[in-house]
Amino acid sequence: MRLSVLDTSPIVQGSTARQALHNTVDLARFADSLGYHRYWVPEHHGMRGVASCAPAVLVARIADATERIRVGSGGVLLPNHAPLIVAEQFGTLEALHLGRIDLGLGRASGGPPRAAAAVRGAQTSAPFAERLHELLGYFEPAAGAVTAVPAVGNRPQVWILGSSTASAELAGATGLPYAFAHHLNPGGLDAVQLYRDSFRPSPVAAEPQVLVSASVIAADTDEHAEWLAGSTRLKVLSRTRGNRILLPSPQDAAAHPYTSDDREEIAARRHEVVVGSPATVRAELDAVLTATGADELMVTTPVYDHAERRRSYELLSALFD
Numbered sequence: 288m289r290l291s292v293l294d295t296s297p298i299v300q301g302s303t304a305r306q307a308l309h310n311t312v313d314l315a316r317f318a319d320s321l322g323y324h325r326y327w328v329p330e331h332h333g334m335r336g337v338a339s340c341a342p343a344v345l346v347a348r349i350a351d352a353t354e355r356i357r358v359g360s361g362g363v364l365l366p367n368h369a370p371l372i373v374a375e376q377f378g379t380l381e382a383l384h385l386g387r388i389d390l391g392l393g394r395a396s397g398g399p400p401r402a403a404a405a406v407r408g409a410q411t412s413a414p415f416a417e418r419l420h421e422l423l424g425y426f427e428p429a430a431g432a433v434t435a436v437p438a439v440g441n442r443p444q445v446w447i448l449g450s451s452t453a454s455a456e457l458a459g460a461t462g463l464p465y466a467f468a469h470h471l472n473p474g475g476l477d478a479v480q481l482y483r484d485s486f487r488p489s490p491v492a493a494e495p496q497v498l499v500s501a502s503v504i505a506a507d508t509d510e511h512a513e514w515l516a517g518s519t520r521l522k523v524l525s526r527t528r529g530n531r532i533l534l535p536s537p538q539d540a541a542a543h544p545y546t547s548d549d550r551e552e553i554a555a556r557r558h559e560v561v562v563g564s565p566a567t568v569r570a571e572l573d574a575v576l577t578a579t580g581a582d583e584l585m586v587t588t589p590v591y592d593h594a595e596r597r598r599s600y601e602l603l604s605a606l607f608d
Contacts, residue, residue, distance in 0.1 A: 288576070289324040289583040290607045292600065293361050293470075293500050296328065296338035296345070299518075299591050300533040307338040310593045311345065312352050317597055319353040321604040324583065326353070327361030327391060332398035336522075336533050343376040350384040359389025361466070361500075361585070362448040365418050366394060371435055374425035378438025388443040391466060392419065394454060416457060419447075445491065446498070450475050455482035462489025464496035469575060470587055473558055479579045499581035501572065502560040503588055505602040506595070509563045515599075516562045517541055519589040520553050527552060536591050560589070565606050 294314060296307040315326050328345045331337040339345055342360035350358045363373055373390070381388040394415050413421075425435035426442035447458035447465055450472035458465035465482045467475075479497055486495045504519070506512035517540030525532045535543075545553075561571045576584060586603060590596040 288607050290322075290603065291325040291327070291357075291498070291583060291585040292318050292323055293327050293329070293585050293587040294339070295331065295587065297534055297589065298336050298338050300535045300539070302533075304338040308345070310596075311339070312348060313593070314597060314600070315349045315353055315356070315358070318600060319356040321601060322608070323356055323600070323604065325357035325359060325389060325585075327359050327389065327585065329361050330364045330367070330393075332367075333401065334398055336531075343380065346380055346388065347383075350380065350387060355387075357387050357389055357444075358384070359443065359446075360391045362391030362393040362446065364393045364395055365415060365422065370418050370422035371425060371433060374422055374435035374438040377443045378426065378435055378441045381441040381443045382437050385441075389446060390443040391446040391448045392422075393448040419457070419461065450478065452478045452481050455479065456485050458482055459485030459495070460487060462487050462492055464492055464498065466498040466500065466585070467579065467581070469499045469579070470502040470559070476578055479581075483580075497579060497581045498583040498585055499575060499579045500585040500587060501575055503568060503572070503586045503599070503603065504560060504562045504590055505565060505568045505588075505599040505606075507564065507598075507602070509567055512562045512564060512567075514541065515590050515592075515595055516560060518591045519560060520556070522589075523556060523559070524549055524552055534589060534591055565602050568603070569606050 294311050296311045298304055298307045318326055326349060328339045328342050330340060330342050332340050342363050346358050377388060377390045425438045428439060445463055447454055447463050449455060450468035455465060455478040459482045467479050483495045504512050504516045506515055514537050517537050518534050521540040521543055522532055522534050561568055588596050588599045590599060
């Protein structure tokens with residue numbers, strides 16, 4: 288089982304974007320030393336708790352700082368960009384780090400409507416499938432009027448990301464690998480089956496290839512893991528109440544004056560994050576892997592303290608070694 292990392296470069300309460308980005312580079316080096324297979328960073332805009340908004344820039348830094356691990360976007364949101372620019376950026380990255388670059392592509396806007404509008408500017412709103420076709424063409428020998436020079440012959444591994452059936456069907460019809468965002472839609476497993484059913488072999492992949500992402504907090508004991516998880520549970524609760532906050536410390540989360548309604552809301556969402564000791568986590572993750580038939584597990588870990596986040600990935604690495 289391949290094990291990988293999805294890192295949003297979280298800006299926690301009392302910290303800064305600068306520190307979050309430095310933590311990302313440190314965690315990438317650590318994941319590389321532990322034997323993780325790939326390390327992806329997303330594209331988010333206008334979200335004050337997320338420092339990862341420029342995947343190509345961050346991928347370049349991480350690839351320079353590591354030796355073996357694959358590095359990529361999880362993902363570039365193609366509706367936000369001209370396909371030519373994406374091809375040039377990731378073709379350049381592949382040329383500089385041959386065989387180590389992934390280009391995960393998503394359909395979402397990556398932030399509030401105003402932020403998305405500011406990113407997209409006046410560019411046309413061509414359908415996602417049309418943009419994908421144009422992008423892939425830039426990695427082939429020049430056949431059109433415009434050439435993405437560094438992209439020709441330097442094609443990264445392209446993935447379609449999503450949590451819906453629309454992305455799954457497109458990935459299958461295009462013959463591309465599919466990354467299912469289980470951490471965003473734990474109940475959407477029908478998307479994985481649709482991908483397999485609609486898959487058509489291509490020069491990229493002869494058979495379906497599925498990666499599933501999950502939100503996981505591992506600690507030495509169930510009790511300590513639950514305590515760490517208090518941070519993300521309070522953050523999610525606050526968002527459902529219309530109050531967006533930065534990830535709080537476990538101490539602040541434990542001291543929060545929860546109402547009975549709050550506790551019911553938290554209980555209803557417990558399945559969204561896998562929390563516990565190595566044995567507890569392994570049992571829950573095995574269930575996810577069995578349900579999806581995934582070839583690879585990608586983990587995101589919403590923990591306040593960076594050292595605790597490193598420890599969680601260390602425990603997972605030993606668990607799946």
